[in-house]
Amino acid sequence: MPRQPIRSTLLLLALSAPLHAADEGRLQATGGLVTIEGAGGGGLVPWAAMAGLSTRPGHDAVLGVSTTRVGDFQLDSIGLSASWNDRFELSLGRQQFTVDRGLLPAGIDRRIGQTVFGAKLRVAGDLIYGDLPQMAVGLQYKHSDSDLLASALGARRNDDAEAYFSVTRLFLAGPFDRNWLLNGTLRATRANEIGLLGFGRADDNGYDLVGEVSAAMFFNPEVALGAEYRQKPDGLPGLGESDWRDVFVAWVPNRRFSLAVAWVDLGTIAARPNQDGVFVSMTGNW
Amino acid sequence: MRPICAMTMSLLLAACATTREPRLYDALGGDAGVAKLVDALVAEYHADARIGVLFENTDDPYFKARLREQICRISDGGCDYTGLDMVEAHSGMDLSEAQFNDFVDASRRAMTRAGFAIGVQNRLLARLAPMRGEVIHQ
Numbered sequence: 192m193p194r195q196p197i198r199s200t201l202l203l204l205a206l207s208a209p210l211h212a213a214d215e216g217r218l219q220a221t222g223g224l225v226t227i228e229g230a231g232g233g234g235l236v237p238w239a240a241m242a243g244l245s246t247r248p249g250h251d252a253v254l255g256v257s258t259t260r261v262g263d264f265q266l267d268s269i270g271l272s273a274s275w276n277d278r279f280e281l282s283l284g285r286q287q288f289t290v291d292r293g294l295l296p297a298g299i300d301r302r303i304g305q306t307v308f309g310a311k312l313r314v315a316g317d318l319i320y321g322d323l324p325q326m327a328v329g330l331q332y333k334h335s336d337s338d339l340l341a342s343a344l345g346a347r348r349n350d351d352a353e354a355y356f357s358v359t360r361l362f363l364a365g366p367f368d369r370n371w372l373l374n375g376t377l378r379a380t381r382a383n384e385i386g387l388l389g390f391g392r393a394d395d396n397g398y399d400l401v402g403e404v405s406a407a408m409f410f411n412p413e414v415a416l417g418a419e420y421r422q423k424p425d426g427l428p429g430l431g432e433s434d435w436r437d438v439f440v441a442w443v444p445n446r447r448f449s450l451a452v453a454w455v456d457l458g459t460i461a462a463r464p465n466q467d468g469v470f471v472s473m474t475g476n477w
Numbered sequence: 478m479r480p481i482c483a484m485t486m487s488l489l490l491a492a493c494a495t496t497r498e499p500r501l502y503d504a505l506g507g508d509a510g511v512a513k514l515v516d517a518l519v520a521e522y523h524a525d526a527r528i529g530v531l532f533e534n535t536d537d538p539y540f541k542a543r544l545r546e547q548i549c550r551i552s553d554g555g556c557d558y559t560g561l562d563m564v565e566a567h568s569g570m571d572l573s574e575a576q577f578n579d580f581v582d583a584s585r586r587a588m589t590r591a592g593f594a595i596g597v598q599n600r601l602l603a604r605l606a607p608m609r610g611e612v613i614h615q
Contacts, residue, residue, distance in 0.1 A: 246575035277574070320609045363603035368596030411595045412585065 224441070224451055224474045225255025228307045228331060228385070229270030229284025232357075234453055234472050235421045235435055236403040238374045239327035239359035240318050241280045241311070242272035243476045244446050250275045253476040261457050261468035265289040266387075272309075280329075282309035288387045294463070303387050304336040316358075324360035331355075333386040344461075345427045346389025347396060353380040355403075369408050372417070376403040383426045384460060392427050399424035407441070415441045433458020437470055449474045501604070502554030504597045511554070513591055515544045521587035527579045531570070551604045563611035572613045581605075 223240055226232045231242025234257065243251030252273040259266040265288070272282035284307035295301055309331045316323030334350040335341060341349045355378040365371040379398040381390045401424060407417025418438045426432025439453035453470040460466050505511055519541055522532045532540075549556035560566065581602065588598045 246573070246578055248573065249575055320606055363606055364596070364599040368599050370599055 224449060224472050225253055225257075225270040225272050225282070225284075227257055227259070227266065227268040227270070227284070227286060228309065228333075229255075229268075229272055229282035230309045230311060230329060230331070231272050231274065231280055231282070232376075233374070233405045233407075233417070233419050234437060234439060234451060234455075234470055236374060236376055236405045236419050237309075237311070237329055237355060237357055238376075238405065239313060239316075239325040239357040241274035241277050241313065241327075242282065243274050247276045247278070249277070251476055253474055255472060255474040257470065257472035259455055259457070259468065259470045261455065261460075261466040263291045263294055263463045264457075264460055264466060265291075270307075278313050280309070280311040282311070283307070284309065286385075286387065288384075290461075303340065305386050306334045307386075308332045316360075318359060319361045319363065324358050326356070326358050329355045329357065333382065333390075335386050335389055337387065337389060341383070341389025344383070344388055344430065345392050346383055347381075347391035347393065349389050351381055351386065351390035353378060353382065353398075355379070365408075367408070369410065372405070372407045372409070372415070374405040377401070378403060380424060382424070383430075384432060385423070388427060388430070388461070407439075413443050415443070417441070430462050431459035431464070433460070433466075439470070447476060500554070501552035501597070501600050502549060504600065505548070505552055505593070507554075508549075511545050511548050511552070514548065514588065514593065515541050517587040517591035518544065518584055521583045521590070522580070525579065525583045528576060528583060531572075531576075548601070552601065563608050564615055567612050567615040570615060572615070574613055577609055577613050 223232055223238055223242070224234060225242060226237055227235060228237070230237040231240055231253065232238040243253040250273065252271070255270045255272070257268045266286060267289075268284060268286045270282060270284040272280060274280040286305045286307070288303045288305070290301045292301065309329060311327050311329040313325060313327045315326045318325045330352060332350070332352045336349070338349045355376050357374060357376040359372065359374040362371045362373065378401050380401060381396070381398055383389050383392070401422040403419070403421040405417060405419045407415045409415045416439070419436060421435040423432055423434050435455070435457050437453040437455040439451050441449060441451040443449040451472045455468060455470040457466040458464070502511070505514060519532075519537060523529050543558070543560035546556045546558045546560065550558045585598060585602070588601070
């Protein structure tokens with residue numbers, strides 16, 4: 192088995208790996224993960240691909256959980272995403288952001304929650320076949336629980352809608368004869384720290400247009416190595432909001448389960464610099 | 478060689494690229510390799526729970542001979558394909574996208590079991606992919 196040496200070099204494959212590739216559904220683990228916002232995509236960036244492995248005809252539902260642990264903060268997410276005919280996706284995400292003990296005075300809630308309702312429609316192209324890459328438009332409505340904190344920091348509101356446009360393609364037999372997935376997303380948003388710190392700011396009620404990219408190389412149908420970059424708005428004054436990035440290894444032993452482990456760099460959050468750490472995401476579908 | 482290529486990809490791009498077999502046909506193992514591949518593919522199609530039924534009435538010796546020609550041709554082996562074109566061959570079957578994906582998965586399984594390396598599998602699938610439009614919904 193030519194894949195064996197690759198496996199043994201990857202830490203997470205210390206878990207027992209089934210030997211068969213995905214045996215039904217869409218090709219090549221193209222279902223991806225459920226993002227921290229609930230949409231189908233990578234860990235941080237939504238793709239034009241629908242969550243799960245739904246084809247035409249067909250439907251699929253995916254549940255994803257993730258945790259991100261960086262210097263002073265923790266972000267946990269759970270997302271449920273359903274797709275129909277590889278065309279339309281509805282998602283529901285719930286996030287909890289926790290500030291480390293010691294950064295806030297006793298008695299103040301260290302947790303901020305946010306709910307994200309998402310919809311995504313494939314408008315053109317195909318992930319693998321034909322001339323055009325897959326393109327999709329998405330809408331997200333976010334509701335942050337942090338009324339007091341967000342307004343204290345200068346945010347205008349604690350709920351908002353945002354829109355994105357994604358282009359995604361799996362290139363067969365690219366460099367190293369491996370399959371490569373490339374994704375670009377443009378998002379119009381007013382979110383401060385993806386909405387956890389509210390939306391907009393006192394002196395600016397306009398949307399920012401930000402870019403997000405993902406790239407991944409499949410060593411084989413079960414193991415991919417990739418990176419993501421997510422641009423974010425300037426954010427609230429004095430907090431130094433940063434763009435986010437990560438480098439990940441994803442393991443997709445079958446069509447029911449996937450696991451991704453990433454090193455993630457969230458830059459500065461709420462004026463606390465050097466927020467890098469670990470991201471772990473698990474996805475299951477049925 | 479492949480794991481080494483993958484692990485040192487940022488360093489040895491040029492070196493790895495030069496180890497690539499120029500013709501996919503040779504990478505598949507020439508005549509003998511293509512024959513082995515076709516035997517494995519057809520066995521897998523028959524055994525597949527979802528698409529096996531599509532091959533119930535297939536004339537295997539004829540189908541295998543045409544498949545060898547087709548794979549030889551698209552892998553630059555220099556063969557002529559003497560069968561029906563892809564639209565004619567699938568006419569009236571109205572294959573769905575899901576069935577096409579099942580077919581791709583079965584093909585990949587067969588290639589893995591027959592010992593074909595992932596890179597060679599990807600190269601072959603990349604050349605079969607453009608035929609999809611002539612196969613589905615006919």
